[in-house]
Amino acid sequence: MTAQHEARPSTGHRSAEFLRLLAENERYTDAFDRSELTAAPLSGLAIVACMDARLDVEEALGLRTGDAHIIRNAGGIVTDDVIRSLIVSQHLLGTDEIVVIAHTGCGLIDADEAALRERLTRETGQAYDIAFGSFHDLAASVRSSIGRLRAHAWLRPGPIHGLIFDVSTGRLHEIAEG
Ligand SMILES: [Zn+2]
Numbered sequence: 001m002t003a004q005h006e007a008r009p010s011t012g013h014r015s016a017e018f019l020r021l022l023a024e025n026e027r028y029t030d031a032f033d034r035s036e037l038t039a040a041p042l043s044g045l046a047i048v049a050c051m052d053a054r055l056d057v058e059e060a061l062g063l064r065t066g067d068a069h070i071i072r073n074a075g076g077i078v079t080d081d082v083i084r085s086l087i088v089s090q091h092l093l094g095t096d097e098i099v100v101i102a103h104t105g106c107g108l109i110d111a112d113e114a115a116l117r118e119r120l121t122r123e124t125g126q127a128y129d130i131a132f133g134s135f136h137d138l139a140a141s142v143r144s145s146i147g148r149l150r151a152h153a154w155l156r157p158g159p160i161h162g163l164i165f166d167v168s169t170g171r172l173h174e175i176a177e178g
Contacts, residue, residue: 037066039093045069046089048145049101050076050108054167057101061172069095075108076101077133078145087154096158100145101172103165108134138164142175 045068049057057063057070069089071082078100089095111134121127135141142162149160162175 034065041066041068041089041093041095043067044095045097045099046071046086046095047099047101048072048076048078048082048086050074050103050106052103052106052167054105055101055103055165060165060170069093075106075133075135075141076103076145077108077135077141078148079133083148083152083155086149090156091154096156098149098155098158098160099163100142100149100160101163101165102138102142103167104138105167106138108132109138110134110136139175143177146177 043063045063047057047061047063047068047070049055049070049072051072051074057072061068063070069085071085071089073079073082086095086098111132113132113134116132117128117130139162142164146160146162149155150157162177163172164175165172
């Protein structure tokens with residue numbers, strides 16, 4: 001290890017949970033055997049999914065290290081930054097198929113964005129005009145995400161699939177494009 005890559009302690013309080021992560025990583029490196037992988041995903045897949053902790057994308061889809069790009073955010077919605085990542089994924093790293101995954105019980109379903117903005121503005125004295133991407137209908141939200149992807153000239157016209165993950169059964173349901 002060169003001095004340049006030497007690990008430095010992060011600033012701020014290191015919680016017991018954070019220290020556990022570092023200990024787990026020690027165990028992980030002991031068995032690490034993926035050093036031969038390149039950055040290009042083996043499956044050619046890029047997956048856009050909600051960050052929900054109950055949705056384990058790799059487990060649910062049988063993906064292993066090196067198989068796919070997994071881009072996650074609150075709601076699994078297609079934001080400008082998701083499009084940025086997908087352009088890199090497709091044009092620099094060769095993926096050509098996209099899967100969008102939303103899920104039941106998402107925190108953004110019918111979330112009151114105005115109330116959240118008002119509360120945080122009140123608590124901090126600082127206002128931001130942040131859109132959180134709340135939605136009412138899961139399937140409609142996935143269809144609208146796919147529509148955004150299809151409409152972007154810099155994304156390949158390849159297959160785009162929509163799925164809804166049921167957090168109570170672990171089952172994925174395919175969404176037909178509307
Ligand atoms: Zn969610």
